[in-house]
Amino acid sequence: MKKIHINVSSPYDVIIERGSINNCGQLISQVLSTKKAAIITDDIVDPLYSNTVLTSLQNSGFETYKFVFPNGESSKCSSTLNKIYDFLCENQITRRDVIIALGGGVVGDISGFAAATFLRGVDFIQIPTTLLAQIDSSVGGKTAIDIHGGKNLVGAFKQPALVLCDSETLNTLSAEILSDGMAEAIKYGMIRDKQLFNQIATHNITNVAEIIDYIVSTCIDIKRSVVEHDEFDNGERMILNFGHTIGHAVEGYYNYKKYTHGSAVAAGMCYITEKASDTSVYSELCKCVMAYNLPVTVPANISQLLPYCTKDKKRENNNINYVFCPEIGKSIIHKTTVSEFFNMMEGD
Numbered sequence: 001m002k003k004i005h006i007n008v009s010s011p012y013d014v015i016i017e018r019g020s021i022n023n024c025g026q027l028i029s030q031v032l033s034t035k036k037a038a039i040i041t042d043d044i045v046d047p048l049y050s051n052t053v054l055t056s057l058q059n060s061g062f063e064t065y066k067f068v069f070p071n072g073e074s075s076k077c078s079s080t081l082n083k084i085y086d087f088l089c090e091n092q093i094t095r096r097d098v099i100i101a102l103g104g105g106v107v108g109d110i111s112g113f114a115a116a117t118f119l120r121g122v123d124f125i126q127i128p129t130t131l132l133a134q135i136d137s138s139v140g141g142k143t144a145i146d147i148h149g150g151k152n153l154v155g156a157f158k159q160p161a162l163v164l165c166d167s168e169t170l171n172t173l174s175a176e177i178l179s180d181g182m183a184e185a186i187k188y189g190m191i192r193d194k195q196l197f198n199q200i201a202t203h204n205i206t207n208v209a210e211i212i213d214y215i216v217s218t219c220i221d222i223k224r225s226v227v228e229h230d231e232f233d234n235g236e237r238m239i240l241n242f243g244h245t246i247g248h249a250v251e252g253y254y255n256y257k258k259y260t261h262g263s264a265v266a267a268g269m270c271y272i273t274e275k276a277s278d279t280s281v282y283s284e285l286c287k288c289v290m291a292y293n294l295p296v297t298v299p300a301n302i303s304q305l306l307p308y309c310t311k312d313k314k315r316e317n318n319n320i321n322y323v324f325c326p327e328i329g330k331s332i333i334h335k336t337t338v339s340e341f342f343n344m345m346e347g348d
């Protein structure tokens with residue numbers, strides 16, 4: 001078992017262990033005294049892992065309740081959130097109980113936001129079952145739902161009481177969802193860890209399983225160090241946004257339908273690196289991105305994408321913060337005006 005302690009305002013551990021999902025009841029009992037758990041999951045994860053989680057919780061003496069919603073980003077909305085609140089009320093979940101998010105990023109984000117707001121805060125555990133959720137969204141306390149105005153625009157910081165990462169759950173991921181998570185893993189290598197990048201770059205989508213435990217724990221440790229320095233996203237945490245300024249624009253331009261978040265971020269990393277870094281960094285990044293079946297570009301031209309960048313949460317009035325990597329393993333946050341950013345991206 002590997003344990004990474006996240007030392008933030010409300011500290012907690014991330015446990016990384018194969019098969020730990022089978023033992024979640026015992027592991028949760030070690031950090032919380034409640035014996036009543038509300039599990040929130042989606043209709044893809046439910047048939048795969050709910051029974052395992054429920055059985056383990058019940059064997060540890062928990063009274064359990066389960067809420068299942070349709071998978072996909074379109075469920076991360078106020079209507080699903082209201083259904084979750086109704087489910088929590090119907091089952092008399094109190095502030096002494098626990099909400100457990102079982103699934104990928106959508107499940108974690110909306111369950112975390114429900115836990116942050118229901119009764120002004122209920123304890124919350126993350127059991128992430130996708131690579132992206134394990135290495136990024138389950139750690140660090142960002143929770144949110146999407147509204148008509150944009151993605152993740154209503155949210156709260158709510159640190160979980162425990163994160164349980166069982167990399168065996170990654171065996172059931174489709175190749176597309178594994179690639180989605182690999183984009184974020186490549187991002188961690190680019191912004192902070194050349195060795196991680198090199199390891200990823202010397203593998204590909206067909207054999208990355210050989211190093212998946214190393215990837216999960218290394219990425220979580222990078223996230224730990226970033227979040228510990230800037231829990232509330234006022235400075236250094238923006239480096240996690242590498243590739244996301246254009247990535248979010250790609251997602252928005254294509255209505256969150258054509259590209260997964262990871263694919264959009266992969267293309268976003270390539271676009272910004274082409275303009276802001278040396279050709280050698282750009283070509284290493286592109287090679288790596290392609291080895292994981294991720295896109296280097298998208299069909300829309302950059303001028304069509306750029307208007308969507310101004311919706312980015314990292315924008316400040318007429319300025320935009322973008323992240324680039326002067327070399328692999330190092331990142332810089334650069335603040336510039338929106339028009340200078342557009343000129344750079346549209347220039348040759």
Ligand code: GLY
Pocket residue numbers: 136137139140142233237240241
């Ligand atoms: N996923 C970006 C962050 O946690 O800040």
